[in-house]
Amino acid sequence: MAMDAAMIERLIKESLPDAQVSIEDLRGDGDHYAAHVVSGAFRGKTRVQQHQMVYQALRGRMGNELHALALQTGAPED
Amino acid sequence: MDTTVQQRISQEVADNPVVLYMKGTPVFPQCGFSAAVVQILSHLGVKFKGIDVLADPGIRQGIKEFSNWPTIPQLYVNGEFIGGCDIIREMYETGELQQVLEQKGVPVRA
Numbered sequence: 001m002a003m004d005a006a007m008i009e010r011l012i013k014e015s016l017p018d019a020q021v022s023i024e025d026l027r028g029d030g031d032h033y034a035a036h037v038v039s040g041a042f043r044g045k046t047r048v049q050q051h052q053m054v055y056q057a058l059r060g061r062m063g064n065e066l067h068a069l070a071l072q073t074g075a076p077e078d
Numbered sequence: 079m080d081t082t083v084q085q086r087i088s089q090e091v092a093d094n095p096v097v098l099y100m101k102g103t104p105v106f107p108q109c110g111f112s113a114a115v116v117q118i119l120s121h122l123g124v125k126f127k128g129i130d131v132l133a134d135p136g137i138r139q140g141i142k143e144f145s146n147w148p149t150i151p152q153l154y155v156n157g158e159f160i161g162g163c164d165i166i167r168e169m170y171e172t173g174e175l176q177q178v179l180e181q182k183g184v185p186v187r188a
Contacts, residue, residue: 063148
């Protein structure tokens with residue numbers, strides 16, 4: 001089952017309100033996305049922890065409705 | 079959560095310095111993301127044990143609970159979860175993966 005990009009962005013922003021999110025639908029099939037997420041909440045966290053925070057925001061959809069979401073995360077530069 | 083499965087995973091990642099939980103086998107990966115990590119490890123000349131989660135539904139579910147990580151592949155070095163495909167690729171590109179492996183005593187081809 002597919003999920004639209006706006007929904008992914010909304011879920012991420014609900015958990016990480018300051019996040020800058022850019023999402024690309026890689027194949028135009030609503031199932032393979034790449035997301036770049038920048039949030040102050042990522043400061044001091046490892047990459048694994050940052051990705052876990054995004055997965056948490058997606059509340060179990062990752063790996064289920066959402067088959068593929070290539071993630072790139074980071075804290076904003078000062 | 080199935081505790082015997084969790085114990086098997088703990089044992090596996092403790093007994094083998096580098097373990098990749100993946101879809102398919104290192105020779106025949108069944109998913110592009112797993113294939114990408116196999117390719118990186120092979121390129122670095124890193125010896126690893128591949129575990130095919132498609133062959134065992136208990137492990138397939140259990141590994142996600144073990145690391146609190148929803149996707150496969152998952153790379154473990156000396157029992158520590160290092161990351162999935164995106165992280166491994168990013169670490170490889172920055173040279174961080176080679177550093178982490180060497181720090182943990184895993185030989186890497188220069």
